[in-house]
Amino acid sequence: MVSRTTDDYQAMVMAGCQAVCEPAFWAGFDRSSAQGFYDYFCQLTQHEPRRASMFGLPHYTWLCINPKESEDVGLAEEVLAIIPEFMKSPNVLGIGEIGLNKNSRNEIAVLEKHIDLAASNDQLILVHTPHLEDKRKGTQLILDMLKADSRIKPERCIIDHVEEHTVRMVLDDGFWAGMTLYPETKCTSNRAIDILEVYGTERIWMNSACDWGNSVPLAVPKAMQEMKRRGKNASYVDQVAYQNPIAFMSQSPRFSEPEGV
Amino acid sequence: MAIQSNRIANEPFPVFIWPFQGHMADRKNILDLYFLDARARLIDIAAFMDRVNRAEGETDFRYDQFQDALKALESDQPNRAENVLLAFSDPTDEPIPVATTKAACGAWPGEANSD
Structure with a gap:
């Protein structure tokens, strides 16, 4: 939400959104120092919650150095060192969105450090999987790393950006699967609903992308309308759009189910 | 319970009325909902291929994989989308030595051209 306008907040509230869950993200450009991340983490933990609260919207966040900036292991280690304070x-x-981007050895080294940070501090994990041609391989590498750490509980990890060729491996290993909805790239509303029809509604959620690129903060409300067009009943829509995110995030003691719902 | 008709009686062509909550969509419902959109996208694909043909020069690995992916559409298996995605995916399992770009191009350039 740090790159969205207040109009977006207002539209989200009017569409029935109950909470915002914002991962640490790549800014679209590389930050030049750990100090840049320090300021960003202040924004995520102090300023943005205040801005969201002006619209009555609880704001939650996740912390990490995004895999797009993980090739520089030295910078990543500096950033990892300041995360515990926040x-x-x-x-x-929890820790997120961690993961891989191009599936390089340095990205893997930094992911290992993030996993250790999360496990050492009993944090939930939000994972970003690679884009396009790199997704299948990267998702498998990530799952293998998480499974190799005996401290990691799959039910406390959500693997985001699943698509038709990766959702099965995520769910079969006991992890949560996330479908971040985009208007064109990644997962569209209709494909997300297709995935739900094939794989069911257990341990899977959908969420709206709200970043600096082409994304639609109201993607989930629109997907809810699309589910109704396909004949899904209110209970089904509620399970996917509301109850499942609540179930996952409630594993953090920091999360409170929104009131008045 | 039978699914009730979602169409206006005596109309010469289907007129879909939504929502029909509580009833699972049948195949005709799905066609009513998505046929025109899918038809338009299919024409877009055909036009894209015509555009490539009209242009001069060589294509590259992206178009080769695009043509391979199209074969998945001819299958009668219910996992065409999965197979299209796999047609564009890096099939290897080992990490690459170093990432020299952040971007993905949508098709796997092959081991010799990977980062």
Whole structure:
């Protein structure tokens, strides 16, 4: 949400959104120092929750150095060192979105450090999987790394950006699967609903992308309308769009189910 | 319970009325909902291929994989989308030595051209 306008917040509230869950993200450009990340983490844990609260919207966040900036292991280690200070903030749900981008050895080294940070501090994990041609391989590498750490509980990890060729491996290993909806790239609303029809609604959620690129903050409300067009009943839509995210995030003691729903 | 008709009686062509909550969509419902959109996208694909043909020069691995992916559409198996995605995917399992770009191009350039 850090790159969205207040109009987006207002539209989300009017569409029935109950909470925002914002992962640490690549800014679209590389930050030049760990100090840049320090400021960003202040924004995620202090400023953005205040901005969201002006619209009555609870704001939660995740912390990490995004895999797109993980090729520089030295910078990543500096950033990892400042994360524990921010993990004490009341709106931090866990470590994320960590993962891989191009599936390189350095990205894997930094992912291992993130996994260790999460496991050592009993944090939930939000994973970003690679794009396009790199997704299948990267998703498998990530799952193998998470499974190799005996401290990691799959039910406390959500593997985001699943598509038709990766959702099965995620669910079969006991992890949560996330479908971040985009208007064109990655997963569209209709394909997300297709995936739900094939794989069911257990341990799977959908969420709206709200980043600096072409994304639609109201993608989930629109997908809810599309589910109704396909004949899904209110209970089904509620399970996918509301109950499942609540179930996953409630594993963090920081998360409170929104009131008045 | 039979699914009730979602169409206006005596109309010469289907007129879909939504929502029909509580009833699972049948194949005709799905066609009513998505046929025109899918038809338009299919024409877009055909036009894209015509556009490539009209242009001069050589294509590259992206178009080769695009043509391979099209074969998945001819299958009668219910996992065509999965197979299209796999047709564009890196089939290897080992990490690459170093990432020299952040971007993905949508098709696997092959081991010799990977980062």
